[in-house]
Amino acid sequence: MVKEENIEIVIDQLYKDSRLDGLKMLKVAPKFIFSPMLPEDFKDVYLSISRKQGEDLRKLILKKNIKDVVEFGTSFGISTLFLAQGVIETKGHIITTELIETKAIKALQNFEKAGVSHIIDLRIGDALETLKNHQSSIDLLLLDGWKDLYLPLFKMLEPNFHKDTVIYVDNANMSDAQEFLKVLKNDTNYILQPMYDRKVVLVTLSQDKV
Numbered sequence: 465m466v467k468e469e470n471i472e473i474v475i476d477q478l479y480k481d482s483r484l485d486g487l488k489m490l491k492v493a494p495k496f497i498f499s500p501m502l503p504e505d506f507k508d509v510y511l512s513i514s515r516k517q518g519e520d521l522r523k524l525i526l527k528k529n530i531k532d533v534v535e536f537g538t539s540f541g542i543s544t545l546f547l548a549q550g551v552i553e554t555k556g557h558i559i560t561t562e563l564i565e566t567k568a569i570k571a572l573q574n575f576e577k578a579g580v581s582h583i584i585d586l587r588i589g590d591a592l593e594t595l596k597n598h599q600s601s602i603d604l605l606l607l608d609g610w611k612d613l614y615l616p617l618f619k620m621l622e623p624n625f626h627k628d629t630v631i632y633v634d635n636a637n638m639s640d641a642q643e644f645l646k647v648l649k650n651d652t653n654y655i656l657q658p659m660y661d662r663k664v665v666l667v668t669l670s671q672d673k674v
């Protein structure tokens with residue numbers, strides 16, 4: 465049986481460890497004057513969602529009885545653990561994917577410590593490959609990886625959406641997410657709802673179109 469307190473302990477520990485994120489980012493920042501930010505530049509950085517976002521995601525899962533979750537961008541697993549808190553109660557399941565192997569291995573250890581490995585399928589590699597040919601329907605898609613992949617991933621997984629699917633777009637206020645959001649804004653099939661001062665956009669399907 466999953467012990468809620470074990471998940472909380474692991475989440476607390478990970479947030480403590482992530483306090484050094486700011487410092488680590490400062491160290492690599494000069495590099496980005498000349499070259500684009502790559503996932504491997506952030507191999508030691510959590511880049512996680514906030515605790516408030518995590519707690520609200522859990523509530524969203526319960527409110528909408530979400531069972532099938534797909535996450536792009538596991539990092540060390542903070543967001544996945546919040547998702548797990550929700551789907552434990554709805555008896556659901558999470559597929560999450562991470563490009564950087566060392567991060568994924570740490571995330572797997574964190575899921576083990578929290579006692580939630582049995583409900584999480586972590587796929588190591590490029591999300592466009594690891595989520596290819598996805599067969600089952602998706603209740604919640606969490607986009608929290610590199611922004612240039614948001615649109616191709618969204619298009620690839622769109623056939624798996626249903627009328628109540630929720631797409632949670634994190635870091636929606638970043639410049640490289642704007643092209644993706646523009647496409648969705650112009651698509652009458654979707655409704656966009658900004659949250660947390662536009663850091664997040666929640667996308668749902670227009671009910672008159674489904």
Ligand SMILES: C[S@@+](CC[C@H](N)C(=O)[O-])C[C@H]1O[C@@H](n2cnc3c(N)ncnc32)[C@H](O)[C@@H]1O
Nearest residue numbers: 503511512513537539542543562563590591609
């Ligand atoms: C913002 S972080 C995710 C944070 C995590 N969701 C959390 O809240 O704890 C984004 C992650 O996406 C990963 N990533 C970037 N490009 C990817 C790709 N093509 N496929 C899978 N993961 C990728 C990065 O390595 C990074 O760890």
